Amino acid sequence: MINNKSLIVNLPTIISIIIFSFSCGKDEIPKSTLVLKDNLLYKQGSDVPFTGRERALVENKIIEYDVKDGLKHGEFRIFSENGVLEIQGQIDSNRNVGKWQ
Known part of the structure; x- marks a missing residue:
């Protein structure tokens, strides 16, 4: 039998877990922070490829x-x-190689 007193005490914990689980549902995908300079990719603000x-x-x-x-x-x-895969393949030094699907 469930003790009503323990349920009331644990209710904030249960609500917190439910809210946290909904907030973890979908990963946010950031916009690219890479920039193209002289045919090389750099992180924004970096001078190192x-x-x-x-x-x-x-x-x-x-x-x-x-x-x-x-x-x-x-x-x-x-x-x-x-999240459905549309295209995949291999690249070697910025060139498509092999079979792409």
């Missing part, structure tokens, strides 16, 4: 790709705004 993974919202599409020394290199994927 970017190396890392870019995941950003561009023209209502989610793009994900790897960058090495300012050049797109590796897997490249484009998703619809609701």
Whole structure:
């Protein structure tokens, strides 16, 4: 049997958990912070060519790709705004290689 007193004491905790779970529903996809200079990608405000993974919202599409020394290199994927994969392929030094789907 549930003790009404313990339910009342735990009610704020239960409400907090519910609110937190709804706020974690969808990840916000940021707009790209990379800029193109002399055919190389840089983080805004940086003079060093970017190396890392870019995941950003561009023209209502989610793009994900790897960058090495300012050049797109590796897997490249484009998703619809609701997360459905639309295009994927490989890039080597800013050039599409192999089969794209």
